[in-house]
Amino acid sequence: MTAALALLAPHLMTTPPLLTLQGVSRRYGDVVALEDVSAAVYPGEVLGIVGESGSGKSTLLRMMNLEDTPDAGDYRLALPDLPGNLFVLDRFARRMLCATRIGIVYQNPHLGLLMKHTSSGNVAERLLIAGERSFAALRGRARDALEASEFPLNRMDARPFELSGGMQQRVQLAKAIALEPALLLLDEPTTGLDVSVQALVLDTLKRLQRDRAITMVIVSHDLGVIRTMADRVIVMRRGRVVEQGLADQIFQDPQHDYTQQLVHAKL
Amino acid sequence: MTLATLTKPWAAFSYGFLDASAKREMRRKMLKAIAVPGCQMPYASREVPMARGWGTGGLQVTLTLLKPSSSVKVIDQGADDSVNAASIRSFLSKVSGAAETWDTQAATLIQSRHRIPEERLRADQVLVLQVPNPEPLRPVEPNMSVARQMHADADYGRLWLILYEQMVRSGRIMEGAAYPALVNRRHVMTPSPIPRWDVPKLHMAEHLTFLSAGREKRLYAVPPFTQVEPLVFSDVPYQVEDHGALRCHRSGVTGYYMNEIPQDNGGSVFELSDSNLGIKAIRRAEGAQVEIGPTWYENGKMPQ
Numbered sequence: 001m002t003a004a005l006a007l008l009a010p011h012l013m014t015t016p017p018l019l020t021l022q023g024v025s026r027r028y029g030d031v032v033a034l035e036d037v038s039a040a041v042y043p044g045e046v047l048g049i050v051g052e053s054g055s056g057k058s059t060l061l062r063m064m065n066l067e068d069t070p071d072a073g074d075y076r077l078a079l080p081d082l083p084g085n086l087f088v089l090d091r092f093a094r095r096m097l098c099a100t101r102i103g104i105v106y107q108n109p110h111l112g113l114l115m116k117h118t119s120s121g122n123v124a125e126r127l128l129i130a131g132e133r134s135f136a137a138l139r140g141r142a143r144d145a146l147e148a149s150e151f152p153l154n155r156m157d158a159r160p161f162e163l164s165g166g167m168q169q170r171v172q173l174a175k176a177i178a179l180e181p182a183l184l185l186l187d188e189p190t191t192g193l194d195v196s197v198q199a200l201v202l203d204t205l206k207r208l209q210r211d212r213a214i215t216m217v218i219v220s221h222d223l224g225v226i227r228t229m230a231d232r233v234i235v236m237r238r239g240r241v242v243e244q245g246l247a248d249q250i251f252q253d254p255q256h257d258y259t260q261q262l263v264h265a266k267l
Numbered sequence: 268m269t270l271a272t273l274t275k276p277w278a279a280f281s282y283g284f285l286d287a288s289a290k291r292e293m294r295r296k297m298l299k300a301i302a303v304p305g306c307q308m309p310y311a312s313r314e315v316p317m318a319r320g321w322g323t324g325g326l327q328v329t330l331t332l333l334k335p336s337s338s339v340k341v342i343d344q345g346a347d348d349s350v351n352a353a354s355i356r357s358f359l360s361k362v363s364g365a366a367e368t369w370d371t372q373a374a375t376l377i378q379s380r381h382r383i384p385e386e387r388l389r390a391d392q393v394l395v396l397q398v399p400n401p402e403p404l405r406p407v408e409p410n411m412s413v414a415r416q417m418h419a420d421a422d423y424g425r426l427w428l429i430l431y432e433q434m435v436r437s438g439r440i441m442e443g444a445a446y447p448a449l450v451n452r453r454h455v456m457t458p459s460p461i462p463r464w465d466v467p468k469l470h471m472a473e474h475l476t477f478l479s480a481g482r483e484k485r486l487y488a489v490p491p492f493t494q495v496e497p498l499v500f501s502d503v504p505y506q507v508e509d510h511g512a513l514r515c516h517r518s519g520v521t522g523y524y525m526n527e528i529p530q531d532n533g534g535s536v537f538e539l540s541d542s543n544l545g546i547k548a549i550r551r552a553e554g555a556q557v558e559i560g561p562t563w564y565e566n567g568k569m570p571q
Contacts, residue, residue, distance in 0.1 A: 095420060114425070121432050128424040128431075135434055135500035157435055 016078055018043045018215050019183060024063060024073030026056075026239075033059040034070065035239040041183070044213040048230030048247065050223060050262065056239040057219045061187050063087075064217060065104050066094045077101065079182055099129045103176025107188035109168035112175065113160045119171045120146065120156040126178045145178040146171070148211075150204045166197035170204065177208065186218040190225055202228055223262065227251055235259045283330045284362040289313050293331040297477060300488035305450025306418070307401055312484040322355060322380060323481030325397035329359060329378045332393060337365035340374035345382040345526070345540035369543050372560045381444070383465040385523050385541040386560040388474035390491060396459040398480040401487065403447040403457040423455050426498055434503065448497045455498070456487055464507045464524045468563045469495040511567025515539045518548040522567035 017040035026034040034056045041047045049057045062068045063075065066086060075086045079101060089097065098104075106112040113122050123142040124132075132138055146156050151170040160168050169189055176184055189205070190198040202225065208214060209229075218229050226233060226247070233250045235243040235258065243256040254260045281287060289311075296310040315323050315330075329339065339359045343352035347369040355378065360367045368374050371384040380397040388394060404414040407425035417423070426447050433441045444460040448469070458466055459478055469476060469489050479486040489495055499505045513525045516536040523544065525537035539545035544559070551557040563569060 092420065095422070114428075117425075117428055118432055118435065120435065121428050124431050125424050125428045128427045129422070133427075133501045135431065135503050137502075138431060138500075139435075 015043055017041060018078050019064070019217075020074075020076045020078075021060075021064070022074040024060070024070045024075070026059060026063070026068070026070040026073075032239045034063070037073075037236075037239070037241055039234055039241070039244075041215055041217060043215055045231045046209060046216040046218060046229050048226035048233045049217065049219045049236060050221065050226050050233060051236035052262075053221065054238075055236040057221075057236050058187055059239075060236070061104075061185050061217065061219050064183070065102055065185055066098055077182065099126065100179050101181050102183050102185060103179070103181040104185040105169065105172045105176050105187065105189045107191050109160060109165070109172055112172045113168065115161045116159060118157045118159055119151070119163070119174075122160065122171055123175045123178050126175050130179055141178060142174075145174040148177060148208065149173040150200075150207075164197075165193050166201055169193065169201055173201075173204070173208075177212075177214070180212070182215065184214050184216045186216060188220055188222075189218070191220070191222065198225075205229060223251070235262065280362060282363065283333050284315065284358075285313060285327065285330050289327075290331045293327060296486060297328065297331070297488065300477070300486055301475070301490045303454070304490055304493045305454035305456040305487055307456075307485040307487045309484055310486055312481045315481075316358070317355075319482040320399065321351060322378070322397040324479035324483075324486065325378045325380070325395045325477075325481070326355060326359075327481060328395045328477045328479045328486065329376060330362070332376055332395070333359060333363040333365050335364040336375075337363070338368045338373055338375045339365050340368050340371060340377045340543075342377065342379040342382055342384065344380070345524075346542040348542065369546070371541075371543055372558065381460055381462075382524070382540060383461055383468045385539075385544050385562045385564065387563055388472065390473045392474045394474055394476045396461070396476065396478045398457070398459040398478045398485075399482070400445075401457060401478065401480040401483050401485040403455050418454060421453065423449075423498070426455060427500075430498060430500065434500070440499075440503065440506070446497050448495050450489060450495055451493050452496075454487075456489075458495070462508055462524060463497070463505070464510065464564075466495065466497050467505075467507070467569050469493075471495075507569070510537075511564075513537045515545060515548075518545045519552070520545065520548045522564055523562070 019041040021037060021039045024034050024037045037060060051057045063070055069087055077086060120142040123145050124138045127138055127141055147153060149170045151167060151174055160171055190201050193201060209216060220226050230247045233247050234241055237258050243259045250259060251263055254263045292311060296308045300308045313327060315326050317323055317326060339356060341352040341356040343349040356367050359365060371386040376393050378395045402414055403426060404417055408414045408417060430440055444462055445457045446463050446466050447455050448458055448466055450456050458469060471492050473491055475491055476489040477486060497505045510525050511522055514521045515538050517538050520539060524540045526540045527535045527537055529535050547557045547559050
C-alpha cells in the first residue's frame with residue numbers, strides 16, 4: 001500500500017475571498033442596470049463576467065473600481081486597513097484606494113491614458129499619485145512595469161496616440177500593474193484588436209497572472225477570451241446574475257437557457 | 268438743514284480710487300486668501316483706468332491696502348523707472364496721497380511684476396505680485412472646473428508628470444519663470460512669472476505676499492513664515508538661474524539676478540535686474556551714505 005495522499009481541501013475552500021459584493025443594485029432612471037448582484041473573487045483567481053451588451057457587466061466593473069455608487073449594496077476588499085463597506089468611503093479615500101490597490105484597463109485607451117503625455121509618463125503618473133518623488137525610481141519602475149506588460153522599451157517615451165491599439169492596451173496594462181495592485185480589472189481589454197494582436201495581449205495577461213498570481217476580473221462579450229482567461233465565470237443578463245460556476249462547467253454544461261443560447265451561439 | 272449738509276462734498280473719486288464696497292470685498296477675499304495659503308480666491312475684479320493684463324489685479328490689492336502714510340514702490344521687470352511702473356506709482360500716490368519711493372528699504376507696499384527685490388523684505392512690508400495666469404494646472408487641465416476639483420483633492424501628479432517629461436526629453440527641468448510651488452504643504456500655486464531665482468525668497472519669509480490676477484479674477488496669498496517649496500524630485504535638486512558668478516557692468520556688483528544686455532559686437536554684458544540695488548551700489552561706490560539692507564542671496568547663494 002502506498003501512503004495515502006494528503007487530501008487538501010481546494011484552495012477556494014480554505015481562503016476567504018479577496019473581493020465580496022453583496023446585493024448591489026443600481027438604477028439609472030427607469031433602467032435597471034444591476035439588480036441584487038452578489039459576487040466573490042478569491043485571491044489569485046481570474047473571474048470572467050460575460051453577458052450581452054447592456055447586461056450590466058461594465059456597470060458592475062465600474063462599481064468595483066468605485067467610479068459609481070450603487071443604490072444599495074455592500075463591497076468589501078479583504079485587505080489590511082480596509083474594513084467595512086467601500087461604497088461609503090469619501091472621495092479622497094476612494095481616489096487613494098483606486099490609485100494604489102486597484103488597477104483597471106479600459107476598452108477605450110482614451111479613458112485610461114493621457115494621450116498627450118509619454119507612455120512611460122503615463123505609468124509614472126500612477127507612481128507619483130502614490131507619492132514616489134525620486135526621478136530615478138520613477139524611471140526605473142515605469143520601465144519595469146512596461147517591460148512586464150511586454151511593451152517595446154525603445155518606444156517607452158512615445159506618446160500613446162502614436163502607438164498601435166495593441167501597444168496602447170499594453171501601456172494601460174503597465175499603468176494598472178505599476179503599483180502591484182491587489183485587484184486588476186479588465187474591461188473588454190482586447191475588443192477592437194485584430195485576432196493575432198488579441199492573442200498576444202491575452203498571452204501577456206496569462207503570463208502576468210501566472211508570474212504574479214494577480215487577482216483579475218475580466219469583462220468581455222467574447223466567450224473565447226473568457227474561456228482562455230477565466231477560472232470562474234459569472235453570466236449576466238438584464239442586470240442580474242443568471243448563472244455562475246467554474247469556467248469548464250459553464251462552457252461544457254450550461255444550465256440556464258440564456259447561457260445555453262450564449263454558448264451555442266459562439267461554438 | 269439742507270441735504271448738502273448731510274452728504275459728503277463732491278469728489279472726483281473715492282479715497283484710493285475703488286469705492287468702499289469694492290474695497291470691502293477685496294479685504295474679505297484677501298483675509299480668506301491669508302487664511303488658506305496658496306488657495307485661489309475668486310473676486311469681482313473691478314474696472315481700473317488700465318487695460319486688463321497690465322497689472323489690474325495687483326493694482327486693486329494695492330489700492331485696497333493704501334493709506335496716506337504708506338510709501339509705495341512699483342517694480343516692472345526689476346526696474347522702477349519703466350513707463351508702466353512709473354505710471355502705476357504716480358496713480359497710486361495721486362489717489363491716496365501715499366509717498367512714492369524707489370527704495371526697497373523705505374517702501375511699506377511694493378507692487379511688482381516679474382521680480383522680488385534682492386533686499387530682504389521685513390515684517391512691516393507687503394509685497395503685491397501681478398499674476399497673468401494664476402492656475403498652475405492650466406497646462407495639464409484646460410477645464411477650470413476640473414482643475415478646481417484637482418486642487419481640492421490635492422491631485423498634483425500631473426504637474427510632476429510635466430517635470431518628469433522635461434527630464435526625459437531634455438535631461439533637466441526646463442520650467443523657467445512661474446515655477447509651481449507647494450504652499451504650506453497643501454496648495455500648489457504659480458508664483459507669478461518670477462524667475463526660479465526668486466521662488467526661494469518666499470519660503471518662510473517675514474513679509475506678507477499677495478498674488479492677484481485681474482483678468483482671471485483670482486487672488487491668493489503667502490502669509491509670513493509659510494513654507495513655499497518648489498516641486499522637485501528628491502534626486503534632482505532645485506536649481507536657480509546660474510547668475511551667482513555674473514558681474515554687473517555698471518555697478519560692479521556680483522551675486523544677484525542679472526539682465527543680459529546684447530552688445531553690438533555680438534557678445535553681451537550683464538546688469539543688475541533689481542535696478543534700485545544697482546543705483547544704491549553705484550552711489551555707495553561714489554562715496555555717498557547709502558544704506559543697503561541685508562539681501563536674500565549672499566555671494567550668489569541662498570543661505571539655507
